[in-house]
Amino acid sequence: MWRRVASLSSSISSSFLAQTASRLNTWESLTTGIAQQAKGVIAPKEKTPFITFVLGGPGSGKGTQCIKIVETFGFAHLSAGDLLRREIASKSADGAMILNTIKEGKIVPSQVTVKLIQKEMELSDNHKFLIDGFPRTEENRVSFEQILSEWQSQIGVEPNVVLFFDCPEEEMVKRVLNRNEGRVDDNLETIKKRLTVFQALSLPVINYYSEKGKLYTIKAIGTEDEIFEQVRPIFAAFETVG
Ligand SMILES: Nc1ncnc2c1ncn2[C@@H]1O[C@H](COP(=O)(O)OP(=O)(O)O)[C@@H](O)[C@H]1O
Numbered sequence: 001m002w003r004r005v006a007s008l009s010s011s012i013s014s015s016f017l018a019q020t021a022s023r024l025n026t027w028e029s030l031t032t033g034i035a036q037q038a039k040g041v042i043a044p045k046e047k048t049p050f051i052t053f054v055l056g057g058p059g060s061g062k063g064t065q066c067i068k069i070v071e072t073f074g075f076a077h078l079s080a081g082d083l084l085r086r087e088i089a090s091k092s093a094d095g096a097m098i099l100n101t102i103k104e105g106k107i108v109p110s111q112v113t114v115k116l117i118q119k120e121m122e123l124s125d126n127h128k129f130l131i132d133g134f135p136r137t138e139e140n141r142v143s144f145e146q147i148l149s150e151w152q153s154q155i156g157v158e159p160n161v162v163l164f165f166d167c168p169e170e171e172m173v174k175r176v177l178n179r180n181e182g183r184v185d186d187n188l189e190t191i192k193k194r195l196t197v198f199q200a201l202s203l204p205v206i207n208y209y210s211e212k213g214k215l216y217t218i219k220a221i222g223t224e225d226e227i228f229e230q231v232r233p234i235f236a237a238f239e240t241v242g
């Protein structure tokens with residue numbers, strides 16, 4: 001659980017915030033941190049976070065399986081796409097840029113997405129995180145791993161588990177076109193662009209974690225329950241260990 005303290009933070013915490021802000025290359029992050037310090041500081045967490053990245057093409061079933069993982073294993077679910085859509089809905093300064101990027105099937109700058117994920121993690125009482133639909137590029141991956149390393153005061157910190165929902169393109173297109181959530185990117189034109197982006201930018205991330213021995217590939221065809229039976233043992237093994 002993230003430990004909250006009532007008084008102003010220690011210099012360690014201030015320097016953590018300053019380092020994070022400079023890594024993210026944004027003063028906004030720092031000023032937000034200072035405002036949080038005044039209210040009730042978010043200090044480094046007591047438990048080491050357990051981080052799972054949930055990757056796969058559009059419509060491969062990431063969100064659907066995350067719901068089941070949350071129900072069964074008690075993770076906090078952070079969907080990068082949902083966080084970005086929330087920014088659009090809240091008409092934040094980045095909202096218009098995010099909307100255009102999503103419509104085009106492109107990737108929002110890492111600085112924006114990492115900041116949203118980091119904020120959610122800091123606010124969560126959980127220490128087990130499912131990060132759904134992120135990292136989508138090598139640049140996303142490096143930005144996030146830098147933040148993780150700073151949190152844990154060590155270099156080269158990586159996620160504990162990376163799930164890859166491997167699904168044929170034809171099936172992904174069919175599912176996305178039937179998704180019916182009113183999303184601006186669930187149309188044939190944008191899906192084609194998203195599949196190209198997935199191949200060019202996201203597959204290298206998947207290959208990276210495969211080489212690191214962190215990747216668990218799930219055959220994402222079949223019923224939702226059948227697919228979950230491939231997912232379940234992965235987390236069950238960690239429960240036994242932990
Ligand atoms: N195993 C499955 N078989 C058929 N449809 C599925 C399956 N899993 C998810 N879906 C449906 O496919 C669509 C995309 O699933 P979703 O979980 O949103 O994927 P992603 O988050 O990877 O884009 C949703 O409408 C969902 O209900």
Ligand SMILES: O=c1ccn([C@@H]2O[C@H](COP(=O)(O)OP(=O)(O)O)[C@@H](O)[C@H]2O)c(=O)[nH]1
Nearest residue numbers: 058059080081101102105106107108133134
């Ligand atoms: O880390 C992320 C996650 C999502 N997106 C954008 O948000 C869209 C929708 O992402 P989401 O994960 O919701 O889509 P899904 O794969 O679940 O269909 C993507 O196509 C990208 O344009 C992004 O730029 N960076």
Ligand SMILES: [Mg+2]
Nearest residue numbers: 062063081133
């Ligand atoms: Mg999704």
